[in-house]
Amino acid sequence: MNNHVLAAAGVTAGYNSRPVIREVDLTIPHNKINVIIGANGCGKSTLLKTFSRLIRPSGGQIMLNGKAVSSLPAKQAAQIMGLLPQSPTVPDGIKVADLVARGRFPYRRLLKSMTTEDFKAVEEAMDIMGISALADNSVDELSGGQRQRVWIALALAQQTDILLLDEPTTFLDISYQVEILDLLTDLNRRRGTTIVMVLHDINLSSRYADYLFAMRDGSLMACGTPQEIITPQLIKDTYGLDCIVMEDPVSASPFIIPMGRHHS
Amino acid sequence: MKTKESNIVTAGYLRRQRRYLLVSFILLLITLLLAALMMTYGKTIYSPATVIRVLLGEQIQGASFTIRTLRLPRMLAAVLCGLAFGMAGSTFQKLLGNPLASPDIIGVTSGASAAAVLGILVLGLRGSTVSLLSMASGILVSGLIFALSQNGVFSSGKLILIGIGMQAFLNAAVSWMLLRASEYDVPAALRWLSGSLNGVSMESIPGLAAAVLVAGGAVLILNRHLMILTLGDAYAATLGVQVRRIRLLLILFSLLLVSFAVSVTGPVASVAFLSGPIASRITGESQGNVAASALTGSVLVLASDLIGQFALPVRYPVGVITGILGAPYLLFLLLQMNRKGENVL
Numbered sequence: 001m002n003n004h005v006l007a008a009a010g011v012t013a014g015y016n017s018r019p020v021i022r023e024v025d026l027t028i029p030h031n032k033i034n035v036i037i038g039a040n041g042c043g044k045s046t047l048l049k050t051f052s053r054l055i056r057p058s059g060g061q062i063m064l065n066g067k068a069v070s071s072l073p074a075k076q077a078a079q080i081m082g083l084l085p086q087s088p089t090v091p092d093g094i095k096v097a098d099l100v101a102r103g104r105f106p107y108r109r110l111l112k113s114m115t116t117e118d119f120k121a122v123e124e125a126m127d128i129m130g131i132s133a134l135a136d137n138s139v140d141e142l143s144g145g146q147r148q149r150v151w152i153a154l155a156l157a158q159q160t161d162i163l164l165l166d167e168p169t170t171f172l173d174i175s176y177q178v179e180i181l182d183l184l185t186d187l188n189r190r191r192g193t194t195i196v197m198v199l200h201d202i203n204l205s206s207r208y209a210d211y212l213f214a215m216r217d218g219s220l221m222a223c224g225t226p227q228e229i230i231t232p233q234l235i236k237d238t239y240g241l242d243c244i245v246m247e248d249p250v251s252a253s254p255f256i257i258p259m260g261r262h263h264s
Numbered sequence: 265m266k267t268k269e270s271n272i273v274t275a276g277y278l279r280r281q282r283r284y285l286l287v288s289f290i291l292l293l294i295t296l297l298l299a300a301l302m303m304t305y306g307k308t309i310y311s312p313a314t315v316i317r318v319l320l321g322e323q324i325q326g327a328s329f330t331i332r333t334l335r336l337p338r339m340l341a342a343v344l345c346g347l348a349f350g351m352a353g354s355t356f357q358k359l360l361g362n363p364l365a366s367p368d369i370i371g372v373t374s375g376a377s378a379a380a381v382l383g384i385l386v387l388g389l390r391g392s393t394v395s396l397l398s399m400a401s402g403i404l405v406s407g408l409i410f411a412l413s414q415n416g417v418f419s420s421g422k423l424i425l426i427g428i429g430m431q432a433f434l435n436a437a438v439s440w441m442l443l444r445a446s447e448y449d450v451p452a453a454l455r456w457l458s459g460s461l462n463g464v465s466m467e468s469i470p471g472l473a474a475a476v477l478v479a480g481g482a483v484l485i486l487n488r489h490l491m492i493l494t495l496g497d498a499y500a501a502t503l504g505v506q507v508r509r510i511r512l513l514l515i516l517f518s519l520l521l522v523s524f525a526v527s528v529t530g531p532v533a534s535v536a537f538l539s540g541p542i543a544s545r546i547t548g549e550s551q552g553n554v555a556a557s558a559l560t561g562s563v564l565v566l567a568s569d570l571i572g573q574f575a576l577p578v579r580y581p582v583g584v585i586t587g588i589l590g591a592p593y594l595l596f597l598l599l600q601m602n603r604k605g606e607n608v609l
Contacts, residue, residue, distance in 0.1 A: 052502050078504030085498035089361065091491075093544070097277045105492050106504040110485065113281075119274045126273055136276040158503065 001031055001192035002161035004080055010060035013050040020046040021218040031192045035205040038215035039239050044198045045166055052083035052164050078106035082160035084151055086167055090139045096150055097135040100126055103157030125156035145176035165197035181208045206230050207251045214238050230254035280548055287547045291559035298566035302339040341464040341528055342565045344472045346535060348525035350561020351483050351554055352518035353536025358494050359514060360420045363597055366537040367522045370427025373531035374434035375405025376523045381438050381456045385445035392471045399523030405430060406519060459532030459583030461569050468528045475524035479517040486514055487554045533583045534590020535561050
């Protein structure tokens with residue numbers, strides 16, 4: 001279990017001084033699975049990138065345990081908070097274990113080789129993701145689902161208490177989506193890792209999330225447990241979509257059924 | 265079961281690391297061997313014992329001049345410029361994520377070369393002033409290439425195309441200056457167009473050695489950061505790399521290496537372009553391979569110069585031989601990327 005508190009305090013951020021999110025105030029509940037939802041372009045990814053220090057806020061601060069994250073040394077922040085970006089680059093011909101081992105970078109001393117502790121972290125991360133048997137394979141040769149597990153293993157080897165993931169299930173077929181979300185749930189339950197992720201699928205989000213953050217036009221619309229906030233009105237407000245909300249027969253979480261011009 | 269699997273992970277990592285170290289060590293041995301060959305072999309063949317005695321300061325009629333004044337600076341220049349081009353080339357290729365993005369393809373070496381020609385033939389400068397001028401020009405040209413490729417959306421493909429255009433322009437400028445200068449002669453022209461070790465004097469060695477030591481050492485130390493940068497800026501930042509600062513440092517140190525080497529030997533063709541990919545292939549690319557790339561550079565220059573001097577009916581400068589090696593690889597690379605359906609640029 002960890003007690004790192006991540007929060008945004010009046011954060012305005014965007015690209016080239018054009019703000020995408022405006023004065024966002026929110027606190028991420030620790031030890032929980034948090035999912036940010038919202039329509040394309042609403043600022044979900046920007047919020048996540050601002051949390052992970054990829055974008056510097058033009059107003060406000062990202063706070064970690066009450067201190068501005070920008071005041072922390074980069075490597076120290078990297079030991080607390082990790083990010084799985086949307087489209088990382090696979091270096092040519094790299095082997096799975098070697099890629100996962102790069103997650104140890106924030107812990108390594110200049111010119112020192114990997115310690116026993118480093119190796120243990122890599123082994124454990126690959127074990128959790130079920131990719132130990134692929135250790136000597138080239139990452140280029142893996143399927144999309146396997147490759148995503150490798151990237152998550154890299155983030156796990158980083159051993160951070162907070163893990164941010166930008167659409168970790170995009171481009172995966174439905175069985176891999178469920179598998180990745182199950183693995184992340186295991187991680188949260190076993191290690192108490194605080195998970196913050198952007199997801200597109202509202203139904204999977206409300207099934208797996210402890211807390212949901214719904215965004216529209218760069219602002220936070222609603223936050224709370226899926227049961228509290230998923231209503232036809234919220235979906236209408238955030239996505240402009242009419243829908244019916246039912247109970248997911250498997251997980252008892254809210255389940256939306258969209259309507260359209262031809263079906264209502 | 266679990267522990268057995270875990271061992272596989274670490275064992276594989278260590279096995280690849282050992283292979284990398286072994287291959288690097290073999291490259292070092294080959295470098296030393298070729299360097300020794302270059303000292304002993306020539307029109308007159310001197311025994312290793314004679315070479316060592318001369319190097320230790322003994323005066324031997326005939327041998328002293330040949331070994332100390334002709335062969336020693338040539339060998340040292342070959343080793344050092346090989347190290348410099350090898351490191352700078354593989355660093356550029358990794359930073360820009362494209363094997364075509366080496367300083368000799370994208371016009372950076374031509375920029376350094378044009379300034380060196382300007383300094384030596386037109387302004388009458390010598391020694392480290394020339395190196396500094398060529399470094400300034402290398403920085404200017406790379407800044408220009410980067411600035412031009414920032415126009416609109418940045419892509420490394422655009423940077424490479426602009427660089428190739430820049431190179432053509434700068435080579436034309438070098439040819440023009442060579443033709444205009446009164447000292448025009450074929451060996452000098454060849455040195456500034458494709459690189460040569462002919463007539464390298466001992467005076468130019470200490471500056472080059474210092475540059476390789478300082479900038480090369482820095483690139484070696486930053487190699488682990490470079491490996492993280494190859495995962496993309498987002499990953500690098502989240503793993504605690506200060507992306508902009510590290511990238512800038514790596515580019516500056518690489519330019520320093522290239523410029524000093526160019527001011528001594530000229531832009532030895534294709535060494536920067538070939539060293540990284542060859543080193544990746546033979547080491548298995550598990551670790552950052554900057555040391556292996558550097559040594560591969562030295563082996564390429566030493567071997568090519570020995571071939572150029574002794575294996576062919578006419579003596580060719582080293583750059584002609586390395587250029588011949590580079591051309592087919594460039595074609596192979598383009599064909600292979602085409603086959604994979606990638607956009608080359």
